Amino acid sequence: MSPSVRRWAHTWTIPVVVLVLWEMSTRSGLLDPRFFPPLSDILVTAVDELINGRLGLDLVLTLQRLLAAFALAAVFGVAIGVASGRWRTVELLIRPITDTLYPLPKIALLPLFIIIFGRGEVAYIVTAFATGFFQIIISTRGTVRDMPTDLIEAGRNFGATGTRFFTRLLFPAIAPELLNGLRLGMATCLITLIAAEFVGAEFGLGAMIRRAGQQFAVEEVYAGIVLTGLLGLLINLAFRLVTPLVLPWQRQAQRADGGQNV
Amino acid sequence: MSATSTPKVRLTDVAKQFPGREKVTALEGISLDIAESEFVSIVGPSGCGKSTLLRLVAGLYEPTSGTVEIESSKPDRPKTAMVFQEHALFPWMSVRENVMFGPRNRNVPKKEAAEIADEQLARLGLARFGDFFPHQLSGGMKQRVGIARALAQDAEVLLMDEPLGALDAQTRTLLQEQILELRQQTKPTVLYITHAIDEAVFLSDRVVLMSARPGRISDIIELDFGPDRTPELRGTPEFAALSQDIWNHLRDEVQAAMAADDR
């Protein structure tokens, strides 16, 4: 077996085996199908709901909220993160705030946001935004601070000052890590959003799961969970595709070290 | 060197291949005998398989073909003890615990193992540092701990993989002299890898020259400075001549290795 085939086998064998075992033990009744529906049923339910039910609507809503939350978090998070990493004064000013608010579960802010913004879209977007926002600030400022001083001095020596410092020197230098931080930021936006929808919303993927749970519709609960996982994968995939476009100078020497970037 | 008794280490036609998309032949046709208390150095260009060879003798790798035999003088004596170039001390263990590591793995009682460790540390001039931790030591000191650890094993053969390679020139010179002293004290059988030809000439009874990959023995130079040599040896004309001679042998191989790197 050649090394790449072997790698592929290592990566996919156990998941496939798990899926097959699941299907078999649930169909045969070894696992109680009331609690553990067979995979095929889950899939059928998901497709059915997409076509005939509200799942399509829920998904679209979740995606819209996610994109809005992430866009805001990215823009403001990077801006503040760069400022914070670049200028010590800024860092000292905002550090107590970011370091206090970062470990606070933003989901706890949802009730407050609903009071302030009402029961519309905004509360959920802001909750998801809040998580991504702090995450991106922290990862961005760390990246900027870790920029090798040699690189900065060389750049300055060759005339990269003022705005050029940012466009020609800083951003290209931090771009790979920045992109990675954004990927993680988007993932955390997703997690918080789904949880927020689950806790308090009427529509959206998270809300659908809660509703299904209340009605003991087991297949739908599983379908919702699987879809959430798939959305996570989608985010990773999207970034993996976009990265070489934004960073053409990075050779794809990076292997898919899944668990190394969690 | 006459082989009137069985050699301490015998390599017979050893070859090592690494599988992969392109099979890499690291070593080919290596046959070598090392007598008891003999100090043999291996020099060669980067990538010629010296480290692989050492690991084959250590038993960390299996040869693809050929055999490695190490003669046991006592039943429970460990066959080999390695000294590595760097990052070889366990950062969470004290110096003494690091040196005790080998004996403890053979269930030697703690007290006895500690005594052995302190004995070896004293021999390396580190008696005071038993309770220190690696991150508190300089590079030279860390390497001495590594050597003490190997000595504490009381193995049949000492294997050293460029132990002085990561040190600055002055520390290196000093440690070379210390190794010479140790040689005279304990008379171990040593297989020693180094890039520095002068180091090999200074310390060894024989210098094995290896070719670029695939690694083969291209020559073996006998040195007859004897086990009682002193550091003044470095200033002698024979020393310089031999070093130059070896380098001349080696130059072509090193250039070949560099060319191979321009893939």
Place this chain on the structure above:
Amino acid sequence: MRRTLREKWALLVGPVLIFLGWELLSRTEVIRSTFFPPPTEIVSRGVIVFDAESGLGDDIIATVLRILATIALAVLIGVAVGIAITASQWLERGTNTLLVFLYPIPGVLFFPFLTFLLGRTEMAIILTALVTPLIVMVLYTVAGVRSIDRTLLEVADNYGSRGARRFFGILIPGALPSIVTGIRVSLGFTLIAVIAIEMVGASNGLGQFLWSSWQILRVTDMYVALLIIAVLGLLSSVGFDSVADRMLPWRRNVQGAQV
């Protein structure tokens, strides 16, 4: 980090400004005090923690206990499983695929399922909260073992280290920096999960207190709860870091996985 006196003062500027600004704007109703009660009011309301009638003190204890139980389980099971996995490439890569898929799923989503199985019990809460931290601990443990310098493993082999000695003497200490980072990250996720679950399905706890305060629109009480949760968050991050750094002085910046 050594800070100059000037820098120490600078750190205070932001929070002080916010505190004063908020107080002022709220009292003058520039921002609605029903949404943003003045900080002084929040702090003074904070004494209900000690008021037996409010039950807030008990809620705090309940939440903290759940967090401790969850993190203890996550660490014990996660580290054991993580190290076991590294024995085989099949296991390591295969489980990695599964775990990376499950990781972005908020643990609270599993709550309905666990209540099906176990009813609305404490066990269901803890097991639900356990999901994400457990995944994190396994991933960080595996990364930690992988991060052990190859030379050290060769030394272990050459000097005869095997079995339990190798496990406890080499693998665990070697993986420890990464494991400790993993615990820190897991603590964050545990807090999130416990609060979220309490908000939807518990009869006590800080999350539940927050939720019921919301239902009856006691905004100041909500802020008190948020304040306490924030303090818990700080303890589990900054507090944890200072303890960890003291216990592991050799903790090089071995980042087995990224945060």
